[in-house]
Amino acid sequence: MRAILDFAMRSRLAAVGMVALGALMPLLFWVSGGLLALITLRRGLAAGGIVLAGATALLVPIYAVLLGTPLAVLxxxxxxxxxxxxxxxxxxATVSLAVTVQLGALIAVAAVATFYGVYGDPALFWTQILEVLSDRLLAGPPGAEWDRAVEQLAPRLTGLWVSNVLAVAVLCLLLGRWWQAMLYNPGGxxxxxxxxxxxxWFAAGGGAAVVAGAITGPGLLADLGVVLGAVFILQAVAVAHAVVARRGWHTGWLVGFYLVLPLLLRPVVLLGLADTFMDFRARLAPGT
Structure with missing residues (x-):
């Protein structure tokens, strides 16, 4: 992988091709985003923009042929x-991962609020989208179970969709940062x-949104709680990695943590929130 990354960093044409290729393959979009993050981190916004423009231009005719519309590149x-x-x-610019993720989360919060401002009741928008999908994917007319699923899911899709976009951006950023360290700053x-x-202040606001959303049910506050709560999953993951490393525990503990993570999302969110105030890493460091 290091040789591939070295080649991409030396050749702008190779970087454009790799970013575009990653976008064409669903399981490789992480590579596409991670490489774009690496180039921007190392060379700056202008260099990243050139690669992005090149990859976009390359994909326009490909999508036009494969999918029938060049707009798929959007x-x-x-x-x-x-x-x-x-x-x-x-x-x-900030050299701070925490500040970067916080700003990304605030932009995501603004996106949720804007969505509500534009559509009023986003559940109606998502209901229409799901109805279009059902017409395309289901062989016959949707039944009562589908209608119940849409009724439950539509009011929550704004927060889920925005948090998914944020999560992908953050994970691709982390991948690019890891590659940058591997190439230029081992261990960094x-x-x-x-x-x-x-x-x-961010944890206080995020915690308030999570609690308010849980009390009020589906709606703007709940969607904001989903977006901000997802961010603190990342902090909980950082806590887990740091504690295992500082205690010298076997990496099997991390494997177990990731296995139960999907089943314990709410407790993990609370762990991330609590760490901001209690600093578990300092308390669980060797010799404490």
Whole structure:
């Protein structure tokens, strides 16, 4: 992998090709976003923008042939590349992973609020989208079970969709940061990620949104709680990695943590929130 990354960093044409190729393959979009993050982190926004423009231009005719419309390029452009490149530039400027993720989360919060401002009741918008999907995917008319699923899902899709875009951007950014450390600063990503800890004001606001959303049910506050709560999953993951490393525990503990993570999302969110105030990493360091 190092040789491939070295080649991409030496050749702009190779970088354009690799970013575009990653977008064409669903399982490789992480590579596409991560490489764009790496280029922006190392070379700056202008260099990242040139690669993004080249990859977009390359994909336009390919999507036109494969999917029948060149507009399909807007999906990787708007949902992966632009968010990743923006966050990479913020990290390059601030040299703070915590500040970068916080700013990304605030932009996501603004996106949720804007969505509500434009559509009023986003549940109606998502219901229409799901109805179109059902017409395309289901062989016959949807039954009562589908209608119940839509009724339950539509009011929650705004928060889920925005948090998914944010999560993809953050994970691609982390991948690019890891590659940057691997090429130019060995060990740098490990210490940076292990020290990830958000500001108290951000945790207070995020915690308030999570609690308010749980009380009020589906709606704006609940969607904001989903977006901000997802961010603190990342802090909890950083806590887990740091504690295992500082205690010298076997990496099997991390494997177990990731296996139960999908089943314990709410407790993990609370762990991330609590760490901001209690600093578990300092309390669980060797000799304490």
């Amino acid at each position: 999906q990787p452009l708007a949902l992966v590349w632009l968010p990743v490149m923006g966050m990479a530039q913020i990290l390059r 990503f490990r210490s940076e990620f292990h020290g990830l800890r958000f500001a108290i």
